[in-house]
Structures are given as C-alpha cells and as structure tokens.
Amino acid sequence: MIELSERIKRIKPSQTLAITAKANELKAKGVDIISFGAGEPDFDTPDYAKEGAIKALKEGKTKYSPAGGIPELRQAIAEKLKVRNKVEYNPSEVVVCPGAKMGLYEIFAVILNLGDEVIVPAPYWVSYTEQIVINDGIPKIVELSEDNGFVLTVDHIKDAITPKTKALVLNTPSNPTGAVIPRKELEKIAEFCLKNNIAIISDECYEEFAYDEEHVSIASLSKEVREITFTVSAFSKSYSMTGWRLGWVAAPEKFAKAIVNMQSQTISNPTTFIQYGAVEALKDGGEFPRKMREEFIKRRNYIVEALNNIKGVKCTLPQGAFYAFPNVSYYTAGKLENDMRLTEYLLEEAKVAVVPGSAFGKEGYIRLSYATSMENIQKGVSRIKEALEKLA
Numbered sequence: 001m002i003e004l005s006e007r008i009k010r011i012k013p014s015q016t017l018a019i020t021a022k023a024n025e026l027k028a029k030g031v032d033i034i035s036f037g038a039g040e041p042d043f044d045t046p047d048y049a050k051e052g053a054i055k056a057l058k059e060g061k062t063k064y065s066p067a068g069g070i071p072e073l074r075q076a077i078a079e080k081l082k083v084r085n086k087v088e089y090n091p092s093e094v095v096v097c098p099g100a101k102m103g104l105y106e107i108f109a110v111i112l113n114l115g116d117e118v119i120v121p122a123p124y125w126v127s128y129t130e131q132i133v134i135n136d137g138i139p140k141i142v143e144l145s146e147d148n149g150f151v152l153t154v155d156h157i158k159d160a161i162t163p164k165t166k167a168l169v170l171n172t173p174s175n176p177t178g179a180v181i182p183r184k185e186l187e188k189i190a191e192f193c194l195k196n197n198i199a200i201i202s203d204e205c206y207e208e209f210a211y212d213e214e215h216v217s218i219a220s221l222s223k224e225v226r227e228i229t230f231t232v233s234a235f236s237k238s239y240s241m242t243g244w245r246l247g248w249v250a251a252p253e254k255f256a257k258a259i260v261n262m263q264s265q266t267i268s269n270p271t272t273f274i275q276y277g278a279v280e281a282l283k284d285g286g287e288f289p290r291k292m293r294e295e296f297i298k299r300r301n302y303i304v305e306a307l308n309n310i311k312g313v314k315c316t317l318p319q320g321a322f323y324a325f326p327n328v329s330y331y332t333a334g335k336l337e338n339d340m341r342l343t344e345y346l347l348e349e350a351k352v353a354v355v356p357g358s359a360f361g362k363e364g365y366i367r368l369s370y371a372t373s374m375e376n377i378q379k380g381v382s383r384i385k386e387a388l389e390k391l392a
C-alpha cells in the first residue's frame, strides 16, 4: 500500500474553509443560513481590474509570464509600497505570487531548516502553524490577551525566544482579532528582532482596513529593519479579488530571488492575464479599498455593540480587518463544552455560521466576519442572541 508522507499527515485541514463549505452545503439545500464564516469582502471586484484582465486575455496575453510576475506589476507594487507604505523596494525585490497564502508558504520554505522555531502570536490565522510544520519548522505560540485588545508587545516575544528562533510572524491588522499593533510597539519589536537576528514576516493582508490606528509597515521603520523583513500582502482583501489568487512578497534581493527560483520550479508563474488586471487595480491609488473601509467601520461599530448586548458575550472593539472575535466562554464553560460544539449549535439552532476560536488557537471565542451586508449582520446577530440566551 502506498502511504501518505509523514509531512502531510501532520497537516490539519483549514477549519475556516470547512465551515464555509458546510454552510454553503446547507444553503444549497435551501436552508436559510446566514454566514459570518467567509474571510472575504462581499464587494464585487472593481470593474477596472476586471477590464484590465479581459483586455489582456483578448490581446493574447495567455502565455507564461516571468516567474516573479510581469515587470509592470512588480513595478506597480513597488510604487504602491513606496508611496503608501513608505518603504522602498526595487521591482526585483517584489515577487508576485498566487495569493498571500502561497507567498507565506514560500517564505517559510526559503528560510526554515529542520527544527527552526517561528514565533506565532495567538490567536493566529489558521495557516501559519500548518505551513511552518510542512516546512520542517516549529511554531512557537505566544498567547495574547484580550485585556489589551490582543495586541502583540515586545515582552511577549522576549518570553518566547530560544537559540532556535528564526522568525516572527506579525499580522497587523490581525485575522481573527482585528488588533492593530501601534507604531511605538512595532519600533520596540523591530529593535528586539534586529538585536537577536530574528526575521520578521509581516503579513499585511488587511493593511487597507485599519480604523482607529494608522497601519504601519514595519519595514518602513528603518533600512536595517527592512533588511530582516518580508512584507506580504495581496489583492485578495484590498481589492476584493480573493478568487484571482494574486499577492506579493517584498523582501531584500537575496530572499526575493530565492522565492522567484522556487516559483520557477513549482508554479512557473502567477496566471499571466490576471496580473494585468491587478496593474489596473493599483492605478486607483487606494480609492476602492477606502470605500470598503468606510462601510466596514459602520458594520464593525454595529456588530460589536450588538454582540455586547448578548448576555455573557464580551467583544473587544477590533481596530482593523473585518472580524469580530467575541469571548463566549460563558457558554462554552456550560452545557456546550467547547467552542466547536457552540459553533455546531449555532449552525443547527440559529442557522448562523461562525468559526470557532480554537481554529485560531484560542478556545472560548468565535470569529464572525462582518464582510456581509448590514441586513445579514442584524438578522444573524439577533438569531445568535436568541439561540444563546436559550442556553443562559
């Protein structure tokens, strides 16, 4: 019998995608499900991005592109990073990849050796730990606290480093908590990483959705910090282009080259004609994400207040991204013994899909994506309230 590799046996499937699939299955059967599961904006991709891709298709741009992306897009991303993120990269230091997810995977692949540790603050986005494991690394989890809004501080990192520490994953604004790390704290974290030779993997997928604090790219702090940082982001959330699979990694030449090399031997290149659509997207200077941002702020304010009005539920105000991450331990400490059971209960009883906190390494919480209409939010939260208060 042919066995699966030991490596792949260590990997858990993505629970966020599993919940979304389950909710979609019920919807297809005609059940009136309200889904707070999906991590994608409910806005359509801007027309100018679509038209850019269609035009490229019609012009026959349907062949292989360079492994690191078409020069126009690498240039446009470098320009965006310079103007909007205040960090300078040569186009050759920008690698276009099929989504930030693949970009992150490639970073772990090019820097980790067997047994290297990567500090991952929890709650964390579901794929970091699995991607580290698949690349022979060890995720070193540091627990963040709701009491300071789940913000990572330098002290968390100080407690976690060992001689094996190779890198730190930063995710600001954060999925699932919405925490935004303030500039002052980023400065301390950067200084510590520089002193201890720790690479910074800065996942900035939600960079356009910082509400009360400014978004700061850690690589913009100084030339020295830039040298140890991988800046990762994507068109997925910012331009509502999740299905296009297009993101980037910006990093010093040595690392960018290694990632391009890896792409040349694995994917060959990100799909050629869609890259032209992405060039058109960036020409708006951020206007499209700014519009989404305004809408998300209204929804955030509403959903957090509505959740806090449910007996036993406590929700801190997320500073960014489009997720609420309420504490529901009042319920999981009772009849429903964990957040997975609570999630199942909400799907069955309230016909509402949410993701359990345990998927993000934090039991006793649930994640609700508010990238859905205000009407759905109102209806969904009132269903949750009714179902939970039955248990209370």
Ligand SMILES: Cc1ncc(COP(=O)(O)O)c(C=O)c1O
Binding pocket: 039, 098, 099, 100, 101, 102, 125, 171, 174, 175, 203, 205, 233, 234, 235, 236, 237, 242, 246, 247
């Ligand atoms: C924090 C974070 N990083 C990376 C990704 C992956 O983004 P992409 O769809 O561009 O691969 C996601 C998607 O949910 C995310 O939430």
